[in-house]
Amino acid sequence: MSDFVTVVEVGPRDGLQNEPQTLSTTLRVELIDRLALCGLPVIEAGSFVSPQWVPQMAGTDKVLAAIAARPGTRYPVLVPNLQGFELALAAGANEIALFAAASERFSQQNTNCSIAESISRLVPVAERAKAAGLRVRAYISCVLGCPYEGNIGAGAVTAVCEQLLQMGCDEISLGDTIGTGTPADASTLVRAVATIVPITQLAVHFHDTYGQALANILACLDAGIRTVDASVAGLGGCPYAKGASGNVATEDVAYMLDGLGLDTGIDLQALARTGDWISKQLQRPNNSKTGVALCHIND
Numbered sequence: 001m002s003d004f005v006t007v008v009e010v011g012p013r014d015g016l017q018n019e020p021q022t023l024s025t026t027l028r029v030e031l032i033d034r035l036a037l038c039g040l041p042v043i044e045a046g047s048f049v050s051p052q053w054v055p056q057m058a059g060t061d062k063v064l065a066a067i068a069a070r071p072g073t074r075y076p077v078l079v080p081n082l083q084g085f086e087l088a089l090a091a092g093a094n095e096i097a098l099f100a101a102a103s104e105r106f107s108q109q110n111t112n113c114s115i116a117e118s119i120s121r122l123v124p125v126a127e128r129a130k131a132a133g134l135r136v137r138a139y140i141s142c143v144l145g146c147p148y149e150g151n152i153g154a155g156a157v158t159a160v161c162e163q164l165l166q167m168g169c170d171e172i173s174l175g176d177t178i179g180t181g182t183p184a185d186a187s188t189l190v191r192a193v194a195t196i197v198p199i200t201q202l203a204v205h206f207h208d209t210y211g212q213a214l215a216n217i218l219a220c221l222d223a224g225i226r227t228v229d230a231s232v233a234g235l236g237g238c239p240y241a242k243g244a245s246g247n248v249a250t251e252d253v254a255y256m257l258d259g260l261g262l263d264t265g266i267d268l269q270a271l272a273r274t275g276d277w278i279s280k281q282l283q284r285p286n287n288s289k290t291g292v293a294l295c296h297i298n299d
């Protein structure tokens with residue numbers, strides 16, 4: 001099994017979309033460029049969703065136009081529908097990320113439609129993206145729990161995976177949106193999904209609400225996962241779960257992977273400085289334990 005783990009940095013999208021303060025284009029661009037210089041191979045740069053729903057992500061076209069795109073670094077953007085796809089294409093995106101949910105009620109809250117309707121909305125988007133030569137990533141939310149429905153069975157997740165695979169998605173990221181999952185369940189789910197999706201096309205996406213994210217990632221690595229989503233400084237939160245924290249912090253993931261002897265290509269010191277810098281810009285605490293240890297151990 002490969003000893004390289006691809007860390008997908010989602011802070012500039014999943015992180016910032018859940019921060020109360022909207023960052024300027026200049027700061028969003030600086031964050032992305034700094035993350036690229038830290039060696040992150042994939043940085044989700046923003047989203048083309050309704051600005052009424054997510055004002056923090058308005059102006060992602062300007063962000064894409066201004067970043068110093070590094071050769072070899074991927075910059076996917078999240079799109080919910082054809083309208084978003086056309087905007088992303090016009091802005092020069094070469095990778096998109098789609099999203100669906102494993103829970104009906106969450107699907108209604110997040111996308112204003114049922115799971116089946118959301119899949120039908122995504123089919124033409126994936127078709128257009130593939131025809132235009134774009135890579136397509138897809139997220140499934142609430143794979144280990146839903147704020148409205150509670151437990152979610154593996155069958156609901158695999159059913160959505162099958163449809164995403166059928167529409168040609170290159171990668172599927174399994175999202176523990178509210179961070180309620182625990183390692184045994186995470187590992188069981190990955191093993192179940194891997195019977196229909198090649199493990200090399202799977203990623204995991206943990207939020208750290210219950211402090212389980214690193215343990216869950218470790219369990220998923222044992223199950224063969226080699227792509228992990230994370231957010232610098234643990235940026236973000238979840239609007240659907242009171243008190244929920246953001247994605248697992250990239251610095252913490254990078255530190256653990258290094259300790260496991262797994263390569264990521266990440267410069268951890270530079271990443272820690274970037275996490276500390278963006279936390280200051282947002283006037284929020286740095287939610288990475290590794291980041292705080294590396295930057296403030298002598299304060």
Ligand code: HMG
Pocket residue numbers: 014017047048049050051053054078080081083084085087099110111112139140141142175176177205
């Ligand atoms: P809707 O209201 O059902 O859509 O929203 P609509 O088609 O009726 O359009 C309503 C208005 O939105 C119209 O404007 C459209 O033009 C506009 P109006 O005519 O009223 O002026 N609109 C758009 N504007 C810009 N870009 C677009 C777009 N689409 C419609 N793409 C929709 C449906 C899905 C668009 C809406 O619900 C939406 O944008 N939701 C955003 C949801 C979102 O971004 N959620 C966060 C991402 S998912 C996530 O974070 C989870 C993840 O991290 C994994 C995990 O942790 O689980 C990925």
Ligand code: MG
Pocket residue numbers: 014175177205247
């Ligand atoms: Mg998320």
